Amino acid sequence: MRNATNGFNKIRRCxxxxxxxxxxxxxxPGYELALVKQLWPHVKLIAVEMNPITIAIAxxxxxxxxxxxxxxxxxxxxVRDVEFCLSGESSCILEAQDINVPEPCTxxxxxxxxxxxxxxxxxxxxxxxxxxxGSERYILPAMSYKPKFINLEMGITRILPxxxxxxxxxxxxxxxxxxxxxxxxxxxxxxxxxMLFRYIENKDMSKAVKRTEQKHTKSHLNYMKLLK
Numbered sequence: 001m002r003n004a005t006n007g008f009n010k011i012r013r014c015x016x017x018x019x020x021x022x023x024x025x026x027x028x029p030g031y032e033l034a035l036v037k038q039l040w041p042h043v044k045l046i047a048v049e050m051n052p053i054t055i056a057i058a059x060x061x062x063x064x065x066x067x068x069x070x071x072x073x074x075x076x077x078x079v080r081d082v083e084f085c086l087s088g089e090s091s092c093i094l095e096a097q098d099i100n101v102p103e104p105c106t107x108x109x110x111x112x113x114x115x116x117x118x119x120x121x122x123x124x125x126x127x128x129x130x131x132x133x134g135s136e137r138y139i140l141p142a143m144s145y146k147p148k149f150i151n152l153e154m155g156i157t158r159i160l161p162x163x164x165x166x167x168x169x170x171x172x173x174x175x176x177x178x179x180x181x182x183x184x185x186x187x188x189x190x191x192x193x194x195m196l197f198r199y200i201e202n203k204d205m206s207k208a209v210k211r212t213e214q215k216h217t218k219s220h221l222n223y224m225k226l227l228k
Contacts, residue, residue, distance in 0.1 A: 005035060010184045014149075014182050017040065019043050020126060021044045021046065021123050021124070022040065022127045024046070025112075027047040028058075029058050029063070030058035033067060046115070047071070048073060075112060076109035076135065076138050112128075112143045127149040128150045130152055133153075134164070137163065137169075140172065140176075148199055149199070173197050177199060
């Protein structure tokens with residue numbers, strides 16, 4: 001939890017204490033939900049998770065009590081049936097030993113816009129926290145509104161064939177008028193990097209691409225040092 005606490009404290013210094021809504025897409029077993037409510041006690045907290053095993057763990061630990069709206073769904077670019085395979089899930093394996101879930105699971109997806117319609121209102125300002133293992137490529141372009149803040153997991157290289165690399169993701173955020181304002185290590189294991197982006201209205205972001213590449217190069221070198 002130490003990295004999570006440090007990460008959230010850094011974010012609070014950037015976004016302030018008066019966030020209206022936090023949307024956590026990919027809450028996992030909900031380790032950080034209590035911390036979020038502690039740092040922003042009056043925030044409207046919305047959580048999304050597709051993995052029935054981690055949802056069962058969160059329920060068992062009483063973590064869903066911190067959430068205002070919970071959705072068991074997969075976020076995607078449209079509405080469809082998504083087949084979720086549990087065999088590759090190694091996280092929380094000790095906590096999940098006695099949880100039986102039929103495999104494979106079929107889950108109905110939704111877009112962020114539909115999620116917003118079903119959990120209105122979303123008081124401003126909004127922090128959207130995406131931890132969706134590469135699905136940003138499909139979720140973000142289908143989003144019609146612009147949250148004030150978006151936190152993204154920045155994979156240095158593609159893990160899956162259709163994932164954006166960190167630089168591709170960073171450049172996409174720049175193209176839709178988001179600027180990177182802080183990077184932090186959020187992982188429980190101390191590796192990897194998250195990046196907090198802020199939406200800038202009516203600003204020409206064309207000059208930001210070069211700065212993005214420079215920042216990414218420095219972040220890549222720091223990341224590689226962590227792995228050694």
